[in-house]
Amino acid sequence: MPAEISGLRMTRQRWEVYRLLMEQRDHPTANDVFIRIKDRLPNISLATVYNCLEALTAHGIVRQVNFDREPSRFCPNHEEHGHFHDRRSGTIHDVSFKPGINLADVLDLPPGTVITNVEITLRGELPASPIAH
Amino acid sequence: MPAEISGLRMTRQRWEVYRLLMEQRDHPTANDVFIRIKDRLPNISLATVYNCLEALTAHGIVRQVNFDREPSRFCPNHEEHGHFHDRRSGTIHDVSFKPGINLADVLDLPPGTVITNVEITLRGELPASPIAH
DNA sequence: CCGATATCAAGAATAATTCTAAATCCATTT
DNA sequence: AAATGGATTTAGAATTATTCTTGATATCGG
Ligand SMILES: [Mn+2]
Ligand SMILES: [Mn+2]
Ligand SMILES: [Zn+2]
Ligand SMILES: [Zn+2]
Secondary structure (H helix, E strand, C coil), X not given: CCCEECCEECCHHHHHHHHHHHXXXXXXXXXXXXXXXXXXXXXXXXXXXXXXXXXXXXXXXXXXXXXXXXXXXXXXXXXXXXXXXXXXXXXXXXXXXXXXXXXXXXXXXXXXCEEEEEXXXXXEEXXXXXXXX | CCCEECCEECCHHHHHHHHHHHHXXXXXXXXXXXXXXXXXXXXXXXXXXXXXXXXXXXXXXXXXXXXXXXXXXXXXXXXCCEEEEECCCCCEEEECECCCCCHHHHECCCCCCEEEEEEEEXXXXXXXXXXXX
């Protein structure tokens, strides 16, 4: 376990939360993390999971992702990306811009506007897998 | 008051909520609506405001807009648009795509993906008004 | 080891929203 | 017009994700 990541002191709990997010990149909720992490940290509390996720988020190590009023989800992908929620499977997928596309270029904003944060969420259906028929 | 809008039967309460959203297009929360509407409907309950907003949303008459975990806001603008939250003033502004731009064209999605819903939210700072100095 | 500081854990508190149940409204039928 | 039945409204309770409080524990520098 590293002593720190991006200036955030690592503790056993923070490290295990971080590892879990890196290993299972399916955008779990705090409660999902709490349930999954019990194997490794049987005594961790849900409040601590929230604390760890907040600390990781505040230091830019993970991203908090919100879909409407649903519980927040967490994502360790640092690239600029949006999220596609597939209604068929319930899964959430990272979505990038096509190469060369810049969000500020396609939006009609007053010149001089500073964008500090962007969130793009999509819902819909991915095409049926070509393997399943 | 029309008998119905988009198939939703109008009641006094729904109509006043709808009018308020059309007249003050600053993306109020349910509680904002509750406070503002008391002039016209002194006996309306907050639950009814929520009921009305839900009915109007379910019928596509208004849109529910979410910023992170903040209270939902409501918007009567039917154009496809995103929302820019100006940190300086706290105000929320509708943002459109530049003419001819289609979101599906700039995102890297598997061919055949069906997008049913898009939400774009931005935070940042609008340029200082040229009038104020 | 010592004292200072940070973190953790358990449970209480918060706050937006939804639910429940009873009253009221309202369109339609007698 | 009166009766009926379903929709709507209301007040308050309930829900639930999240945050807060507080005391216990761990960690750091010296
Ligand atoms: Mn989940
Ligand atoms: Mn407000
Ligand atoms: Zn992601
Ligand atoms: Zn809007």
